[in-house]
Amino acid sequence: MLDKGESKKPIYKRWWVWLIVVLFVFVVIGNLTGGSGNKSSEDGTPETSAESSENAGSNDDSGGTDSSDSDIADSSTSESSSDEATSSSESFDTSQYVDIHSKFSDDTILSQPESDLSSGKAYVLNHYYIKSLGADSLGNYHLLLSNDESSDPRFLVVFDPDKGQKFSEGTYINAYGILNGVSIVNSSQIKSGISPEYSGQKAVLFLPDHVVNDN
Structure with a gap:
């Protein structure tokens, strides 16, 4: 037991006080780290969905372009064949018949x-x-x-x-x-x-x- 005349230690010199402080610091750091990770995950998910939507839209546009290009090619082929037949008729010499x-x-x-x-x-x-x-x-x-x-x-x-x-x-x-x-x-x-x-x-x-x- 302490003598009544012995002075009490300051609170900052007590070991259990520092233990509490250290534990508190670890808890705070842990919360900050976990919160940052969650935020990153939350931020990442919408970005991934947006990118997928953009890619899907790009693929749809590409498909539409391919179909349009095919129609144009078919039309061009038909017009080309008609032009060739017309050109052949116009260039044929009929004078000897x-x-x-x-x-x-x-x-x-x-x-x-x-x-x-x-x-x-x-x-x-x-x-x-x-x-x-x-x-x-x-x-x-x-x-x-x-x-x-x-x-x-x-x-x-x-x-x-x-x-x-x-x-x-x-x-x-x-x-x-x-x-x-x-x-x-x-x-x-x-x-x-x-x-x-x-x-x-x-x-x-x-x-x-x-x-x-x-x-």
């Missing part, structure tokens, strides 16, 4: 001598009607032509069209080329799409250098 009617009549052409129908002379079938039409697996057109809608077919034309060219039954064309004798509409023509009603029909075979629509 004479009208077929200057030499033959549609009513009598099938009875003409074979030599006259295979002379190699260049003719043009002006404004002839596509009576029936077919297209084979090689992409060749098979056209059965008459002078007009009500006439019987007189010419059979088989050819590989220029890029972008399209032909339809019931329309008119101009064909430039040479005669190659009398032929008949055979099974190959029928398989290509020519109407079976013309099977066995005689027609002058026409070998074209150039064929264009004339509607």
Whole structure:
């Protein structure tokens, strides 16, 4: 026991006081560290979500752009094919071809001598009607032509069209080329799409250098 006359120690010199101070400091530091970590986590989560949203938006925009680019490419290809076909028609020299009617009549052409129908002379079938039409697996057109809608077919034309060219039954064309004798509409023509009603029909075979629509 302390003597009544012994002076008491100052509070800052007592060991348990310093223990309390040290523990308090550790608690404060721990709270500060934990709070900072939580804040960082809280701040990081929205940022990650925002970045994901931006990336998703970017991907959507990219997809839309790809689709738009594809449509533009398809349109450009179609226009290019049409332009090529038009350019080919405009550059073709037709001056050496004479009208077929200057030499033959549609009513009598099938009875003409074979030599006259295979002379190699260049003719043009002006404004002839596509009576029936077919297209084979090689992409060749098979056209059965008459002078007009009500006439019987007189010419059979088989050819590989220029890029972008399209032909339809019931329309008119101009064909430039040479005669190659009398032929008949055979099974190959029928398989290509020519109407079976013309099977066995005689027609002058026409070998074209150039064929264009004339509607």
